[in-house]
Amino acid sequence: MFERDFNGERLREGRIYRGFTITDLADELEVSKQMISKYENGKATPTFEALMKMTNVLNFPKEYFYEKPVKVKVGSTYFRSLLSTGKKEREMQYDRVKYISIIRSMLEEYVEFPELDLPSFSEEELNDVEYVAKKLRNYWGLDDKPIKNIVRLLEKKGFVLAALNIKKRTIDAFGSNQEVNGKSYYTIVLGNKKSFYRRQFDVAHELGHKILHDNNLDLDDLSREEFKQIEQEANDFAAAFLLPKEGFIKDVSMHPNNLNYYKQLKKKWCVSIGAMVMRAYKLKVLSRGTYDYMQRMISKNGWRKQEPLDEIKLLKEPIAMVQAVELLIENDYIGKNEFLHKLSHDYGLSLHRAEVEELIGLEDGYLHQTIDEQPENIISLKQIRQINDKTS
Known part of the structure; x- marks a missing residue:
């Protein structure tokens, strides 16, 4: 897939990926904005010196700018904080999720991942969020049981999950429909690290978008x-999915007005106290007056930022693609260099090792080639003195 012609579209992609405007990049390369536009539109080719600066500033291998990647059809991408997240910040994430899907597609040449497993819903059913959540729970055999780790659950059901260090604090998580080589994926990217309990809700929220909303919905319109409205629908789905109506009412009705009791429920249901109080109110277990009072107490206790148990329960990270890469490399199905070469040659995606490690969630330095250990010596050099005695 390596081409000799400079790919201006790839320059644009890499520039946006790193959060550079045309002006930013022009300043870094010490050229005009018009020249950057010419590079990106294929009307000019950068000199060797400009190319070297480009690779350093944008932190991509030089091959990256000459490749044509495999086609990825991108559907709707749902950001929980769309109203407070600028277009620039959103665009920075689009290619990250695209690259994750490309890597997943490559890994599937070697590894059997679970297929995306969702029931079908009629248009009429999708109007009843409570029913949709219950139907999905039954389809997955969850019944009224708590979901102890939704990240692992969705990976087992064929979703692609990744955790990235997103600098923009307003981006909690987002989900995106992707199609690579004719196969559809739904990728959920977990952003800024919250508590385990809040992440549970974030993931369920993105699951709600996948089920409830049109894959080709243009959010900009x-x-x-x-x-x-669609955000509220996804929130309602997340609450109904994580806290099933019958099972949760049975538990919460014992002491619905006692916030300390919700600490115990939090251990069982693995959902934040704030989300459980809201769910109890919407299920009419709490009156409006009691709900308002409990919300004031939550604020007074400082639980908007951190609740009890948040500092104890560790976040659950995605593991499916990490396991796939380690399985291949540790069992010598593919070497670290070969892995990166195949990603470049067959999929048109040359990335530095550290970039791939971050996208997949591998341990820092895992893909860096190590020098083979020297074999145990069977022979040794004779002492110089012995050699000299024989030759004298």
């Missing part, structure tokens, strides 16, 4: 009110 939605009004502020329409966007708020």
Whole structure:
């Protein structure tokens, strides 16, 4: 897939990936904005010196700028904080999730991942979020049981999950529909690290978007009110999915007005106290007056930022692609260099080792080639003195 012609579209992609405007990159390369535009539109080719600066500034291998990657069809991408997240910050993430899907597609040449496993829903059913959540629970055999680790659950059901260090603090998580080589994926990217319990809700929220909303919905065309509506629907789904109506009512009704009791429920249901109080109110277990009072107490206790148990329970990270890479490399199905070469040659995606490690969630330095250990010596050199005695 390596081509000799400079790929201006790839320059644009890499620039946006790193969060550079045309002006930013022009300043770094010490050229005009017009020249950057010419590079990106294929009307000019950078000199060798400009190319070297480009690779350093954007931190991509030089091959990256000459490749044509495999086609990835991108559907709707749902950001939980769309209203407070600028277009620039959102665009920075689009290619990250695209690259994750490409790596997943390559790994599937070697490894059997679970296929995406979702029931079908009629248009009429999708209007009833409570019913949709219950149907999905039954389909997956969850019944009224708590979901102890939704990250692992969704990986087992064929979703692609990744955890990235996203500098923009407003991006909690987002989900994106992707199609690579004719196969559809739904990738959920976990952003800034919250507590285990809040992450549970974030993931369930993105699952709700996948089920409830049109894969080809253009979010930029939605009004502020329409966007708020689909966000509320995803929130309602997450609450209903994590806290099934019958099972949760049975538990919460014992001491619905006691916030200390919700600490115990939090251990069982693995959902934040704030989400459980909201769910109890919507299920009419709490009156409006009691709900308002409990919300004031949550604020007074400082639980908006951190709740009890948040500092104890460790975050659960995605493991499916990490396991796949380690399985291949540790069993010598593919070497570390070969892995990166195949990604470049067959999929048109040359990335530095550290970049791939971050996208997949591998331990830092895992893909760096190590020098083979020297074999145990069977022979040794004779002492110089013995050699000299024989030759004298």
